[in-house]
Amino acid sequence: MTDTALQQEIAPARKAEILAEALPYIKRFFDKTIVIKYGGNAMTDPHLKDCFARDVVLLKLVGLNPVVVHGGGPQIENLLARVGKKGEFIQGMRVTDAETMEVVEMVLGGQVNKEIVNLINKHGGKAVGLTGKDAGFIRAKKLLMQRQDAPEGDLIDVGQVGEITGIDPSLIAFLDQGDFIPVIAPIGVGAEGETYNINADVVAGKLAEILKAEKLVLLTNTPGVLDKAGNLLTGLTPRQIEDLVADGTLSGGMLPKIGSALDAARNGVKSVHIIDGRVEHCLLLEILTDHGVGTMIKSK
Numbered sequence: 001m002t003d004t005a006l007q008q009e010i011a012p013a014r015k016a017e018i019l020a021e022a023l024p025y026i027k028r029f030f031d032k033t034i035v036i037k038y039g040g041n042a043m044t045d046p047h048l049k050d051c052f053a054r055d056v057v058l059l060k061l062v063g064l065n066p067v068v069v070h071g072g073g074p075q076i077e078n079l080l081a082r083v084g085k086k087g088e089f090i091q092g093m094r095v096t097d098a099e100t101m102e103v104v105e106m107v108l109g110g111q112v113n114k115e116i117v118n119l120i121n122k123h124g125g126k127a128v129g130l131t132g133k134d135a136g137f138i139r140a141k142k143l144l145m146q147r148q149d150a151p152e153g154d155l156i157d158v159g160q161v162g163e164i165t166g167i168d169p170s171l172i173a174f175l176d177q178g179d180f181i182p183v184i185a186p187i188g189v190g191a192e193g194e195t196y197n198i199n200a201d202v203v204a205g206k207l208a209e210i211l212k213a214e215k216l217v218l219l220t221n222t223p224g225v226l227d228k229a230g231n232l233l234t235g236l237t238p239r240q241i242e243d244l245v246a247d248g249t250l251s252g253g254m255l256p257k258i259g260s261a262l263d264a265a266r267n268g269v270k271s272v273h274i275i276d277g278r279v280e281h282c283l284l285l286e287i288l289t290d291h292g293v294g295t296m297i298k299s300k
Helices: 003-009 012-029 046-061 073-082 098-122 170-177 200-210 238-246 254-266 282-288
Strands: 033-038 065-070 127-131 138-146 155-167 181-185 187-189 195-197 215-220 271-276 294-298
Touching: 012 282, 033 046, 033 200, 046 065, 046 098, 046 181, 046 282, 065 098, 065 200, 073 098, 098 127, 098 155, 098 181, 098 187, 098 195, 138 195, 155 200, 170 181, 200 215, 200 254, 215 254, 215 282, 238 254, 254 271, 254 294, 271 282
Parallel strands: 033 065, 033 215, 065 181, 127 181, 138 187, 155 195, 215 271
Antiparallel strands: 138 155, 187 195, 271 294
């Protein structure tokens, strides 16, 4: 249902009631930082993109401090296909040779980042686009991945894929003081100026830890964390998540997302939300109402 159709169906008194219901959440989260990983269908469907931008602007206007970290997998795949390359993933991480890194940086730091910035600004926000190279605020080194079901130390080199070594929060704090909304492409910089592609879920999770965020919200193309029967699970603890990984319920591309969620929940982020980005205004539903649209992982 479109926003216009929805507004026509809701009586004015109900609209006022809905706004009043959001008040306790606005008070609770006023001046708190919310780190949002933006990806999936919400980044490709025009109507969902518009809903996302409006949600972010509204959160900022009512006193929260949203920080957006975005992916761009479909857009990267499209450009790789145009240059005759096929994307490859190992354990949820994109294999990134030098040519692929050029495409990744062009798409994430240019096309996708500026599109999100422009959309937020169109709806009245003050968005500023960044990569980790700006002020060197996301520092990284080459990621070597442990091969699954192999002896310790059997490592895989996936190219210019980065592991975060540090994040300087001062740039984000400076932007927050000016009521700007940071929009961050997950690209890091090495000690010698090397460029690294970093999984966006990993960047969002580590940034939430460093910023001592109230919430980390990860948008996905699923209803949230599902059990083997396809039922939505919520109110999970880190231990329950570990059990789901151990028994194979969670695997593949969900692993970096779950790993980031667990690290954030263990390291000071009060709650982590894995939500369905295909739902209109999913951010507002999850943050400012009782009607969540995904899985919440509690810090304890």
